[in-house]
Amino acid sequence: GAVVSQHPSWVICKSGTSVKIECRSLDFQATTMFWYRQFPKQSLMLMATSNEGSKATYEQGVEKDKFLINHASLTLSTLTVTSAHPEDSSFYICSARRTDTITDTQYFGPGTRLTVL
Amino acid sequence: AQTVTQSQPEMSVQEAETVTLSCTYDTSESDYYLFWYKQPPSRQMILVIRQEAYKQQNATENRFSVNFQKAAKSFSLKISDSQLGDAAMYFCAYRTPRNSGNTPLVFGKGTRLSVIA
Secondary structure: OOOEEEEOOEEEEOOOOOEEEEEEEOOOOOOEEEEEEEOOOOOEEEEEEEEOOOOOEEOOOOOOOOEEEEEEEOOEEEEEEOOOOHHHOEEEEEEEEEOOOOOOEEEEOOOEEEEEO | OOEEEOOOOEEEEEOOOOEEEOOEEEOOOOOOEEEEEEEOOOOOOEEEEEEEOOOOOOOEEOOEEEEEEOOOOEEEEEEOOOOHHHOEEEEEEEEOOHHHOOOOOEEOOOEEEEEEO
16 A cells, blocks of 8 residues: 655644644655544544645634645645644644545555643 | 444454444435545554445455445445454545545544454
């Protein structure tokens, strides 16, 4: 299967600071990437859809000024949590959609655990 | 809006036995994809199996197979000869095809599968 990497795998930061999470599709180009948030023992909650070269589409209730998404190339999308607070602590997962094959499947990164002190 | 329902929050199975995880969905579309993803304790989302709605034949991947009932909008996952490594959270997911735009996966709430040695 295709490979999607995420960096960092975990991060601890102080309240008020910003944190950037990178998502890369390593062996395919992805015009569309997705960012999810997952709380313990719950399903994945879609935060936003990231499109290469254009603005991200945010789900209802997700603050676009707090969760900045940049999809600068066909293999890289970044999520920046600005002015992080303890309630932003969570597990963030990115996903890249591979459309250059007939299977058209989403592949997931390994996730980033964010802890805000 | 499309919804995916997994009615079994937890399931358990004896090693080497067979277990079936249930999933139902609601949609007005006639063409779509269905997926089962596995999330082990590492939290890496892994694609287990996929099914195109236009295909009548049930998808199979080694010990994993599905029972796709389009009229009933049911998409169950059968795991045969269960192994300890199958213990994980399993998510059923739905998506419309690529021509419908950048539509994300719609996930169910998940079923936690335990495998008993």
